[in-house]
Amino acid sequence: xxxxxxxxxxxxxxxxxxxxxxxxxxxxxxxxxxxxxxxxxxxxxxxxxxxxxxxxxxxxxxxxxxxxxxxxxxxxxxxxxxxxxxxxxxxxxxxxxxxxxxxxxxxxxxxxxxxxxxxxxxxxxxxxxxxxxxxxx
Numbered sequence: 358x359x360x361x362x363x364x365x366x367x368x369x370x371x372x373x374x375x376x377x378x379x380x381x382x383x384x385x386x387x388x389x390x391x392x393x394x395x396x397x398x399x400x401x402x403x404x405x406x407x408x409x410x411x412x413x414x415x416x417x418x419x420x421x422x423x424x425x426x427x428x429x430x431x432x433x434x435x436x437x438x439x440x441x442x443x444x445x446x447x448x449x450x451x452x453x454x455x456x457x458x459x460x461x462x463x464x465x466x467x468x469x470x471x472x473x474x475x476x477x478x479x480x481x482x483x484x485x486x487x488x489x490x491x492x493x494x
Contacts, residue, residue, distance in 0.1 A: 407431060409474045409483060411438070416457075416488040420446065431471035435464045442487055457486045457493050 411427045422445050429438070435456075443454055458464055458477050474483045486492070 406471075409470065409478070410481065411470075412482045412484050413442070414484065414486045416460075416486045416492050417490060419488045422446070429470050431469070431474065433470045434466065435468045435470060435473065436466035438470070438485065439466065446487075453489055455488050455491055457488075459484050460486050460493055462493070 407430060408428050409431055411429055413422055413425045413427070415421045422442070439454065439456055442456065443452075446454070448454055456463060458473060459479065464473055470483070477483060
């Protein structure tokens with residue numbers, strides 16, 4: 358297997374400082390990628406959120422990710438988060454990986470991140486715990 362990549366897949370962006378990357382015109386640049394990295398995306402009060410913050414936490418014997426805080430587009434299905442975690446942890450397809458929301462349940466793979474965020478966010482962040490054995494639910 359290859360070594361751990363320092364960059365994230367195109368479906369999830371790293372977010373250490375929550376700063377935005379913008380083009381010279383001051384508008385967010387996504388280059389066709391579904392990742393939203395602009396802090397100005399919800400600058401106006403009437404504008405709907407197009408991104409959200411996800412906090413990852415390892416449980417049990419699962420190793421910590423290099424980056425535990427991410428920004429995601431609200432339109433992503435949950436399986437994209439699962440695929441991204443699997444790649445970052447360099448897990449083979451047959452290895453188990455369980456993702457939980459707020460240490461309670463596993464969402465359906467086709468669940469939209471926005472719905473999970475609206476119902477289960479804590480202080481404006483969606484908390485996702487991951488492990489190699491079923492821990493809750």
